[in-house]
Amino acid sequence: MTISIDPQKTNNESLQPxxxxxxxxxxxxxxxxxxxxxxxxxxxxxxGGTLASAIRIELASPMSDFMPRDVYNQVLTxxxxxxxxxxxxPVVNGAFGNYLIPFYVGARDMAFPRxxxxxxxxxxxxxxxxxxxxxxxxxxQAGWTAYPPLSITTPQSGQIIWxxxxxxxxxxxxxxxxxxxxxxxxLRRPGLKLMQLPMYCWAMLGTSLLVVLSTPVLAGxxxxxxxxxxxxxxxxxxxLGGNVVVYQHLxxxxxxPAVYIMVLPAFGLVSEILPVHARKPLFGYTTMVFSIMGxxxxxxxxxxxxxxxxxxxxxxxxxxTIATAFIAVPTxxxxxxxxxxxxxxxISINSxxxxxxxxxxxxxxxxxxxxxxxQVPFDIHVHDTYFVVAHFHYIVYGxxxxxxxxxxxxxxxxxxxxxxxxxxxxxHFIITFIGFNLCFAPQHWLGLNGMPRRVAEYDPQxxxxxxxxxxxxxxxxxxxxxxxxxxxxxxxxxxxxxxxPWNALTPEWLTSSPPPVENWEGEAPLVExxxxxxxxxxxxx
Amino acid sequence: MLNxxxxxxxxxxxxxxxxxxxxxxxxxxxxxxxxxxxxxxELFKILFIIGLIxxxxxxxxxxxxxxKFRKRNDQIGDGIALEGNLSxxxxxxxxxxxxxxxxxxxxxxxYDRMGGMKELNHNHEMMSSNTEKIWAGxxxxxxxxxxxxxxxxxxxxxxxxxxNYPKGNFISGELHVPVDQKVSMKMESKDVIHxxxxxxxxxxxxxxxxxxxxxxxxxxxxxxxxIICAELCGPYHGGMRASIVVEEESDYNEWFNKNKKPEVNx
Numbered sequence: 001m002t003i004s005i006d007p008q009k010t011n012n013e014s015l016q017p018x019x020x021x022x023x024x025x026x027x028x029x030x031x032x033x034x035x036x037x038x039x040x041x042x043x044x045x046x047x048g049g050t051l052a053s054a055i056r057i058e059l060a061s062p063m064s065d066f067m068p069r070d071v072y073n074q075v076l077t078x079x080x081x082x083x084x085x086x087x088x089x090p091v092v093n094g095a096f097g098n099y100l101i102p103f104y105v106g107a108r109d110m111a112f113p114r115x116x117x118x119x120x121x122x123x124x125x126x127x128x129x130x131x132x133x134x135x136x137x138x139x140x141q142a143g144w145t146a147y148p149p150l151s152i153t154t155p156q157s158g159q160i161i162w163x164x165x166x167x168x169x170x171x172x173x174x175x176x177x178x179x180x181x182x183x184x185x186x187l188r189r190p191g192l193k194l195m196q197l198p199m200y201c202w203a204m205l206g207t208s209l210l211v212v213l214s215t216p217v218l219a220g221x222x223x224x225x226x227x228x229x230x231x232x233x234x235x236x237x238x239x240l241g242g243n244v245v246v247y248q249h250l251x252x253x254x255x256x257p258a259v260y261i262m263v264l265p266a267f268g269l270v271s272e273i274l275p276v277h278a279r280k281p282l283f284g285y286t287t288m289v290f291s292i293m294g295x296x297x298x299x300x301x302x303x304x305x306x307x308x309x310x311x312x313x314x315x316x317x318x319x320x321t322i323a324t325a326f327i328a329v330p331t332x333x334x335x336x337x338x339x340x341x342x343x344x345x346x347i348s349i350n351s352x353x354x355x356x357x358x359x360x361x362x363x364x365x366x367x368x369x370x371x372x373x374x375q376v377p378f379d380i381h382v383h384d385t386y387f388v389v390a391h392f393h394y395i396v397y398g399x400x401x402x403x404x405x406x407x408x409x410x411x412x413x414x415x416x417x418x419x420x421x422x423x424x425x426x427x428h429f430i431i432t433f434i435g436f437n438l439c440f441a442p443q444h445w446l447g448l449n450g451m452p453r454r455v456a457e458y459d460p461q462x463x464x465x466x467x468x469x470x471x472x473x474x475x476x477x478x479x480x481x482x483x484x485x486x487x488x489x490x491x492x493x494x495x496x497x498x499x500x501p502w503n504a505l506t507p508e509w510l511t512s513s514p515p516p517v518e519n520w521e522g523e524a525p526l527v528e529x530x531x532x533x534x535x536x537x538x539x540x541x
Numbered sequence: 542m543l544n545x546x547x548x549x550x551x552x553x554x555x556x557x558x559x560x561x562x563x564x565x566x567x568x569x570x571x572x573x574x575x576x577x578x579x580x581x582x583e584l585f586k587i588l589f590i591i592g593l594i595x596x597x598x599x600x601x602x603x604x605x606x607x608x609k610f611r612k613r614n615d616q617i618g619d620g621i622a623l624e625g626n627l628s629x630x631x632x633x634x635x636x637x638x639x640x641x642x643x644x645x646x647x648x649x650x651x652y653d654r655m656g657g658m659k660e661l662n663h664n665h666e667m668m669s670s671n672t673e674k675i676w677a678g679x680x681x682x683x684x685x686x687x688x689x690x691x692x693x694x695x696x697x698x699x700x701x702x703x704x705n706y707p708k709g710n711f712i713s714g715e716l717h718v719p720v721d722q723k724v725s726m727k728m729e730s731k732d733v734i735h736x737x738x739x740x741x742x743x744x745x746x747x748x749x750x751x752x753x754x755x756x757x758x759x760x761x762x763x764x765x766x767x768i769i770c771a772e773l774c775g776p777y778h779g780g781m782r783a784s785i786v787v788e789e790e791s792d793y794n795e796w797f798n799k800n801k802k803p804e805v806n807x
Binding site: 068069070072073141150154238239241242243245278279280286287309335337342343345348357360361365371372375377380381384385445448454455456457459531532533 | 570581584585588592595596599600603606607611612618620622623624625634638641642644648649651652655657734736738740743744745746747750751752769770771772773774775776778779
């Protein structure tokens with residue numbers, strides 16, 4: 001019998017540091033990279049959250065009195081950019097994707113481990129660069145949308161660093177997307193069919209297609225914008241005959257799909273979490289797959305609904321209204337399916353489950369205001385107001401961030417072998433849920449009644465409602481305290497979790513917790529029914 | 542089984558009743574001061590009610606499931622192995638599709654009534670030629686009534702609006718218009734993108750450098766309303782506000798004649 005030694009493997013094992021040091025190394029292990037993404041993303045979440053708190057302090061009074069006006073614009077630009085490009089996108093895609101996808105397809109690592117490590121290591125320098133730009137000549141102050149000509153006329157260094165940073169982060173995102181597509185399509189264990197994959201794989205396949213198709217457009221647009229800023233070209237500069245509305249088309253061609261890049265993975269994660277804690281199969285697997293792909297296709301043809309007030313001919317407005325509103329259909333199917341998954345289950349009411357259910361309620365609310373915003377006549381009044389701010393925070397915070405927390409409660413035992421404290425977890429959920437709704441629900445009213453977004457000062461009649469909103473933001477800030485205490489206490493001396501504390505059936509739970517370096521001691525198991533709850537398993541018990 | 546159905550019907554009718562009651566009794570919008578406003582509020586009310594029905598229904602379904610199907614301490618094993626139900630899934634694909642399509646058609650109708658689908662026309666004696674391309678906006682006038690409009694040229698800059706009355710040959714920082722008079726504005730920006738928003742009128746249009754935009758409206762209520770810039774335009778964006786004064790025709794004429802500059806004949 002010949003023993004074949006994979007040269008790359010031996011190389012890896014001897015060169016890779018062990019213990020906690022590996023999290024600061026150029027590790028090729030997908031699990032280490034996943035945790036690197038998560039922890040790095042969370043640190044940026046704390047920075048972005050601090051900036052959000054600064055915004056809510058400024059808005060607690062109608063005058064611009066907490067910080068200078070240009071600093072306020074820098075703060076809101078950094079808040080948006082950090083939360084999107086350094087927290088939500090890297091965490092729902094990079095962190096959970098890297099940790100889970102190889103398990104789900106039955107592989108020992110991602111298809112391109114080095115590309116994977118490169119994709120992660122692009123993030124910390126570009127994030128630091130972005131934050132540091134504040135100390136050079138002030139950070140970018142044209143909002144995360146960077147609309148010209150404002151982005152051309154504001155101080156250049158901040159804007160150029162912003163562009164460089166977003167280009168690097170976009171590159172990281174594209175590398176990750178290519179890697180996920182290759183891993184899901186080509187690295188599946190023999191015998192594992194596409195329609196047997198856990199739903200998160202489908203969500204990541206759809207998301208990665210969106211990343212690969214739309215991110216290059218943003219990159220190209222930002223390169224043209226940087227030419228306008230440093231080389232005095234006139235692509236988007238009206239003084240030189242450029243067209244500012246073209247920038248908006250190109251920008252939103254990426255940035256609307258970006259919303260799906262932020263929520264589709266969350267849809268996948270919640271589809272993994274609900275069946276485990278409800279002890280029921282995922283309801284309507286096939287329709288879930290088709291609705292993900294439907295969202296991917298529709299998501300690419302709705303961008304101009306961000307531009308109803310800027311300059312689009314009437315027929316175009318009508319097309320984008322109908323296309324946008326139709327996204328509610330595949331999205332609605334998924335929500336009905338999740339409720340049907342809960343229906344008739346034996347539900348454990350724990351932190352993971354509560355955050356998932358909070359997600360369903362918040363996202364349904366955000367989805368309803370989304371369908372309303374898709375209607376041109378409705379949007380014309382509320383566009384660029386706090387109504388829109390409230391809507392997208394219901395989608396990205398009430399939706400995706402709730403799922404990030406739910407996933408942390410669900411997979412923490414897998415990663416560390418320790419359980420998180422449930423009492424602190426439920427406390428975390430209650431404060432977050434109340435704080436979030438207190439912060440953002442009143443903002444719908446503000447927008448409808450005349451408060452535009454991105455302002456440091458406002459009509460004094462809105463002061464009381466703004467203060468309620470700021471109180472909610474304070475609760476959200478406080479809610480991270482029990483979470484952090486919980487994580488630090490549990491990593492050190494949490495209850496031992498065993499290999500599979502939830503009795504879950506998806507493949508990542510069929511190995512030890514934490515898993516060994518190449519995921520399985522022997523062959524990867526063939527999991528044909530990742531959601532087979534209530535079938536053979538109930539007879540075994 | 543019959544009992545269960547009665548409860549279900551009761552709960553659904555209760556959800557509908559509550560949603561309709563809130564929809565008709567809770568007013569979330571500011572005063573209505575233009576022809577557009579009541580049309581907008583009609584659309585808002587319908588979307589609000591449909592939204593409430595879906596939101597309350599889904600929330601009840603989630604909370605009920607958590608309560609009813611929670612795992613009791615003495616329970617072991619799994620829930621029922623139900624993997625799907627094709628007819629149910631077809632129902633909840635088709636019904637939302639129909640609702641979404643109807644909302645889309647209805648809002649198209651609303652938009653048409655607001656004048657959004659009309660050709661963009663503008664009447665300006667000061668305009669150099671008819672070939673100038675008008676970019677976008679809302680127009681409520683057809684060609685033959687265009688001469689009856691009050692024409693105003695708006696220029697926006699960091700951080701102010703200026704309103705040019707071509708007929709009176711003067712510029713004002715405050716917009717004055719007579720009540721029930723169609724107003725046609727041609728807007729252009731001197732620097733970055735701004736937006737013209739009057740919440741009480743339910744209208745908004747970006748003001749774009751290099752491309753004129755059109756905004757037509759008809760005020761219906763005497764009063765003073767804020768004009769708000771709604772597009773981030775720089776540090777003082779939050780302070781970029783002006784006022785629109787809607788007044789009786791006689792008051793307007795008095796104001797107009799006071800500001801009017803005499804024609805200069807050379």
